[in-house]
Amino acid sequence: MLAFLPIHPGGPMKLTFHGAARRVTGSCHQVSAGGREFLVDCGMFQGHDDMSHENSQPLGFDPREISAVLLTHAHLDHCGRLPLLVKQGFRGPIISTPATRDLASIVLLDAAHILEEHALHQARHGGKDLPLYTNTDVFDTLRLFQTSVEYGGKVSLAPGVDAIFHDAGHILGSASVQIVERGGGLRTRTLFSGDLGSSGRGFLNPPAPPVDSDVVVMETTYGDRNHRSYEDSIAELKSKISETFKRGGTVLIPTFALERTQEILYLFREWDGEGFFPAEAKVYLDSPMAIRSTDVFERYSRDFSPAIRDMLDRHEDPFHFERLVMARSSDDSRRINSAKGPSIILAGSGMLSGGRMMYHIEREIDNPASSLIFVGYQGEGTLGRTLVDGARKIRIFGSERDVRIDMAMINGFSAHADQKDLLAWCRSMAVPELAILVHGEDRSMEGFRKVLPGIGWTRSTMPTMGESITLPGLPG
Secondary structure: OOOOOOOOOOOOEEEEEOOOOOOOOOOOEEEEEOOEEEEEOOOOOOOOOOOOHHHHOOOOOOHHHEEEEEOOOOOHHHHOOHHHHHHOOOOOOEEEOHHHHHHHHHHHHHHHHHHHHHHHHHHHOOOOOOOOOOHHHHHHHHOOOOEEOOOOOEEEEEOOEEEEEEEOOOOOOOEEEEEEEEEOOEEEEEEEOOOOOOOOOOOEOOOOOOOOOOEEEEEOOEOOOOOOOHHHHHHHHHHHHHHHHHHOOEEEEEOOOOOHHHHHHHHHHHHHHOOOOOOOOEEEEOOHHHHHHHHHHOOOHHHEOHHHHHHHHOOOOOOOOOOEEEOOOHHHHHHHHHOOOOEEEEEOOOOOOOOOHHHHHHHHOOOOOOEEEEOOOOOOOOHHHHHHOOOOEEEEOOEEEEOOOEEEEOHHHOOOOEHHHHHHHHHOOOOOOEEEEEOOOHHHHHHHHHHHHHHOOOOEEOOOOOOEEEEOOEEO
């Protein structure tokens, strides 16, 4: 058992929701069990401004009283406030899979850099706000990643309280975490889904939840709808790229640095081998974080589907091909502007909340020959969502611009499970006593709640921010 804070007298397991409650971002769930306090995730709120006032608000608990954090995966909306937690006094272990530990270091250092740059920009215009956290806070946080758990592995959190990690199939290293408390002839088994992966993509291994849980806390990002088929999405992406090249335009694809970038690169590598691209075409990966993340991906062959695992085991690089150009430095990025011939630019951020893609958008937004192709979820309040919802004018870098670029939203590449995938995940386990729906907009949560009785899940709830739910133990 790990060394934690002293045990205090406790009662039944209690859950308190400090993020991703009636919304998608800011995942942070407090678990009171075995006389101790734990967190499942501590993510950043994202939307209008990732450095927003909301992220600097009180966490809703005393970080010094948290014994440990169980981290489901390395996306910013699940790990992004960990350095703030440490800055405010948390000193316990952060428990995750090995891949999540490695990816979180990249994500958090990048976030600190953006926060510091934002604070400097504000200071130049009279602002006095300090960054939410700095590189120093991130390094303090990374020192707490002392416990790594493989899929199927168990860690003891307190006497009678264990956590077991299961593959969530969302991104490399992503996990669903089951917390089991036993004592006095009673037991409570609570499963936190984390974010769940979608089916039929053949990139990562599929989700593999435990069979039995009494309570399931689950994401509902796409709970009210299904994605287009993966095959149709591939065909549409190919068609859009071909049409853009024929017009003499540039293809812009905002991508998330973790998983989406690597999946698109894997596809492009296959297409390149098939002769799809014109001879003079170039693919630019203009994201230092995505480049570093791709290096991490290549260390974890066992977490991929058999086809990619075999390539990695043969020391073949599934994410690299001859026409790929990696823009590591700012100078590399600027050189893309003068590139000749057909080109595809992959860059962050995936929701257009910052990053190098903003400069490419600024250059191409009023060019009808070019295309802007979204391949992932666009959160409420982001520029990406504004464009997907049909805005004809946007403000970028202080100037109002007309939107003339051709746009497409291809959701079959989403790393999130859709409604049919979520229901399949639910059917793979015994019916729980209670389903707690989180990580979704109201529309998606309500839509998913309506279909749950059809598979026998008759009891469900949708907590609000700060709400607590006490879970009485069952015999066992």
